[in-house]
Amino acid sequence: MDDENMTQPRASTRSRIPQAGLREMNPATTNARSGMSGILPPGTIANKAVSPTRTKPTSTVEMKRQPPLTRSMVGAPKAHARGNSYASSTMSRPGSTTSRPNNGTLSNTMGYGSRPASAMSRPQTSLGTRKIHGSSISMARPATSLDHHADENAGSVLGKRKDSVWDQDLKEKDMEEIMARVFSRVNQSGQESQGLKEAVEVYKARIAELEASRDGLNETNMKLRVEMESLNHQLSAAEDALKEALRDQEIAMDDLDRRQRIEMESIRQESQKDVEALNTRHQDEIRSLKRKFESELADEKAARIRELGQLTSKSALDIQRSEIEMDNKTREINAAKAQIQAIKADLERERKMTNDLRHNLDTATTNSVTLESTIRALKARIEFLEGGREEQSQAFEQCNQRMMDALAETEATKEKLRREETLRRKLHNQVQELKGNIRVFCRVRPPLNSEPPTAIALMQYPDESEDAKEINIMGPEERSSLGTVSRKNNSFAFDRVFGPSTQNNEVFDEISQLVQSALDGYNVCIFCYGQTGSGKTHTMSSQDGMIPLAVHQIYETAQSLEEKGWRYTMEGNFVEVYNENLNDLLGHPDELDKKKHEIRHDMQRGKTFITDITTVRLDSPQMVESILKSAAANRSVAATKANERSSRSHSVFILKLIGENHITGERSEGTLNLVDLAGSERLSHSGATGERLKETQNINRSLSSLGDVIAALGQGKDGGHIPYRNSKLTYLLQFSLGGNSKTLMFVMVSPLKAHLSETLTSLKFATKVHNTHIGTAKRQARVRDS
Numbered sequence: 105m106d107d108e109n110m111t112q113p114r115a116s117t118r119s120r121i122p123q124a125g126l127r128e129m130n131p132a133t134t135n136a137r138s139g140m141s142g143i144l145p146p147g148t149i150a151n152k153a154v155s156p157t158r159t160k161p162t163s164t165v166e167m168k169r170q171p172p173l174t175r176s177m178v179g180a181p182k183a184h185a186r187g188n189s190y191a192s193s194t195m196s197r198p199g200s201t202t203s204r205p206n207n208g209t210l211s212n213t214m215g216y217g218s219r220p221a222s223a224m225s226r227p228q229t230s231l232g233t234r235k236i237h238g239s240s241i242s243m244a245r246p247a248t249s250l251d252h253h254a255d256e257n258a259g260s261v262l263g264k265r266k267d268s269v270w271d272q273d274l275k276e277k278d279m280e281e282i283m284a285r286v287f288s289r290v291n292q293s294g295q296e297s298q299g300l301k302e303a304v305e306v307y308k309a310r311i312a313e314l315e316a317s318r319d320g321l322n323e324t325n326m327k328l329r330v331e332m333e334s335l336n337h338q339l340s341a342a343e344d345a346l347k348e349a350l351r352d353q354e355i356a357m358d359d360l361d362r363r364q365r366i367e368m369e370s371i372r373q374e375s376q377k378d379v380e381a382l383n384t385r386h387q388d389e390i391r392s393l394k395r396k397f398e399s400e401l402a403d404e405k406a407a408r409i410r411e412l413g414q415l416t417s418k419s420a421l422d423i424q425r426s427e428i429e430m431d432n433k434t435r436e437i438n439a440a441k442a443q444i445q446a447i448k449a450d451l452e453r454e455r456k457m458t459n460d461l462r463h464n465l466d467t468a469t470t471n472s473v474t475l476e477s478t479i480r481a482l483k484a485r486i487e488f489l490e491g492g493r494e495e496q497s498q499a500f501e502q503c504n505q506r507m508m509d510a511l512a513e514t515e516a517t518k519e520k521l522r523r524e525e526t527l528r529r530k531l532h533n534q535v536q537e538l539k540g541n542i543r544v545f546c547r548v549r550p551p552l553n554s555e556p557p558t559a560i561a562l563m564q565y566p567d568e569s570e571d572a573k574e575i576n577i578m579g580p581e582e583r584s585s586l587g588t589v590s591r592k593n594n595s596f597a598f599d600r601v602f603g604p605s606t607q608n609n610e611v612f613d614e615i616s617q618l619v620q621s622a623l624d625g626y627n628v629c630i631f632c633y634g635q636t637g638s639g640k641t642h643t644m645s646s647q648d649g650m651i652p653l654a655v656h657q658i659y660e661t662a663q664s665l666e667e668k669g670w671r672y673t674m675e676g677n678f679v680e681v682y683n684e685n686l687n688d689l690l691g692h693p694d695e696l697d698k699k700k701h702e703i704r705h706d707m708q709r710g711k712t713f714i715t716d717i718t719t720v721r722l723d724s725p726q727m728v729e730s731i732l733k734s735a736a737a738n739r740s741v742a743a744t745k746a747n748e749r750s751s752r753s754h755s756v757f758i759l760k761l762i763g764e765n766h767i768t769g770e771r772s773e774g775t776l777n778l779v780d781l782a783g784s785e786r787l788s789h790s791g792a793t794g795e796r797l798k799e800t801q802n803i804n805r806s807l808s809s810l811g812d813v814i815a816a817l818g819q820g821k822d823g824g825h826i827p828y829r830n831s832k833l834t835y836l837l838q839f840s841l842g843g844n845s846k847t848l849m850f851v852m853v854s855p856l857k858a859h860l861s862e863t864l865t866s867l868k869f870a871t872k873v874h875n876t877h878i879g880t881a882k883r884q885a886r887v888r889d890s
């Protein structure tokens with residue numbers, strides 16, 4: 105079998121070896137070019153070929169077809185030239201594996217005799233198997249196909265040696281045979297070696313070819329590698345450039361982003377500034393528009409109010425005039441009607457008389473006959489009557505006398521009534537004088553909702569249920585060195601003390617007699633004195649304050665006096681003394697603090713006039729409300745945040761009452777002055793500066809001038825100097841302070857603990873005024889200062 109395998113295919117083997125070799129090389133070269141892409145380093149091809157994955161048979165059938173000898177013979181140079189690549193390709197062949205159980209031992213069959221050097225140099229492959237086969241056989245021969253034959257022959261010879269007796273002849277014979285065989289074998293081997301040499305030549309050529317091809321491939325490989333490296337360089341350069349570009353781009357993007365952000369921020373800030381500026385401008389505009397609008401509104405309002413006042417007074421005047429005209433006309437009409445009635449009555453009487461006369465004539469005619477007889481009877485009667493005429497005339501005389509007596513009695517009664525009215529006035533005045541021409545009332549205002557009970561000072565009213573003249577102001581708690589707690593009791597007594605629960609109408613009941621005095625022709629002055637917030641304006645000018653109640657009373661009394669022949673005209677002025685200047689509170693608000701008003705005194709008549717002042721005639725009690733409103737509006741226009749006008753100026757409501765009695769011809773002129781003084785807080789307490797300081801100084805000066813005037817009046821020296829001129833207020837009220845006048849001072853008290861010190865100062869001032877006694881009042885003005 106081995107022989108056949110070794111000999112028969114030889115020719116074909118020779119012719120096929122290069123092809124097979126080429127075929128086998130092709131995948132390798134192909135692999136090197138395609139699979140490896142020509143970029144594997146030299147030497148890696150062999151390693152790759154050893155890998156089982158690379159042993160995928162190109163053609164299993166073809167491999168099977170190759171005889172073992174051919175394989176071993178071909179394998180030797182191949183293995184030498186290409187390393188393990190060939191070995192690995194044969195290892196994977198199923199055909200070869202059946203005959204060689206050890207897969208990794210290609211050297212078993214190939215024989216290491218032909219390539220001892222190379223076999224020895226690769227112990228990892230075939231050296232191990234060499235040891236297994238043993239040295240006795242293998243080492244004696246080179247690795248050829250003879251191995252098998254030798255083994256077989258040796259086996260048979262040795263068998264024979266064991267079983268038969270050694271014989272010299274036989275030995276020689278055997279030797280000869282052996283030798284013959286050996287020779288034939290040697291010949292055969294020579295032929296084979298010739299064939300092998302040829303094959304070696306072919307292989308060498310093939311190897312050279314392959315080497316050339318390998319060199320070409322290496323070159324290509326190198327080129328490709330260079331190319332690849334250059335490409336790699338390019339790639340890395342491109343990558344670097346790309347990275348650079350990316351970085352640049354990122355930096356540029358960052359820059360752009362930062363720039364954009366900065367720009368955005370600056371734009372945002374600019375636009376915010378713009379918006380703020382716009383807002384500020386808008387607000388300024390709105391404020392200026394508001395101010396303008398408010399001032400225009402106030403102007404308009406004041407103008408309207410003034411117009412309304414003027415219209416009201418004008419219309420009141422017109423109404424009054426037309427009423428008088430109406431009265432006259434009514435009277436004329438009534439007179440005409442009476443005349444007509446009288447004429448009608450006369451006519452009727454005439455007609456009746458005519459009828460009567462006619463009737464009488466008829467009856468006279470018809471009765472002429474009887475008349476004659478009657479005449480005769482009458483003559484007889486006349487004669488009889490002439491006898492009683494004296495008695496009748498006596499009765500008539502008596503009647504006449506009685507009538508005259510009744511008339512005289514009526515006249516005497518009327519006279520008595522007038523005398524009684526005059527007497528009432530006199531007595532009323534005497535009562536007022538007895539009460540004192542300067543009276544002081546004290547009024548404590550109630551705590552406001554905003555004022556907690558803890559802020560309220562302790563005040564007592566010891567005689568509240570009787571005379572109600574006393575008030576005790578308890579000072580703050582004081583602790584003595586012994587630890588006892590006490591309060592200072594400050595007692596005051598006045599003409600009347602009104603507690604916090606007193607209403608305005610109760611207060612007015614007490615002053616209504618003074619209002620009556622004004623109607624009776626006396627000058628009356630009612631002051632409200634006290635610190636800011638103590639209730640002066642509430643007492644004087646609120647809806648049920650002294651001013652409206654006084655006007656209502658005057659109006660009602662004037663109406664009731666009409667029966668007694670009195671007709672009253674009432675004229676009102678409302679002025680303000682601010683910083684020692686006089687302002688018209690019923691005038692135009694724009695003229696406040698600008699227009700100058702002078703105070704003029706008529707010393708002979710004891711009258712005071714103010715130049716350019718608005719005078720309102722009070723024809724109805726309702727008019728007082730519009731006057732108060734107008735004055736309050738004017739003051740609020742002049743007020744500023746820092747300066748509440750009402751507490752920084754004195755306001756004087758002047759009501760002139762002129763009465764005439766058309767029966768008696770009497771005439772009375774009284775003036776009622778209702779004065780709301782400025783806040784009396786002391787300069788040291790107010791902490792004022794600038795304009796406020798000036799105001800406070802003026803207020804303090806005018807209040808102390810008022811005190812001085814009252815004190816001087818109290819000394820009661822006739823013709824003594826009374827310092828009216830020291831302030832505008834006292835000068836304005838010259839004829840209403842002292843002389844024939846009656847003065848009432850309300851000292852207003854705040855209930856707050858915080859105001860205790862000011863309260864005590866006010867009450868001390870009021871006590872001084874209360875202790876002042878002004879001489880008997882006379883109806884004629886008495887001039888003390890000019």
Ligand SMILES: Nc1ncnc2c1ncn2[C@@H]1O[C@H](COP(=O)(O)OP(=O)(O)OP(=O)(O)O)[C@@H](O)[C@H]1O
Pocket residue numbers: 548549550552604606634635636637638639640641642643748750751752782783852
């Ligand atoms: N008898 C009272 N009953 C109820 N409320 C009062 C009374 N007196 C004063 N008030 C209230 O107390 C507050 C201060 O009063 P008011 O304005 O009259 O004080 P004032 O002394 O006139 O102050 P100013 O000097 O500032 O004008 C107001 O709210 C008023 O309504």
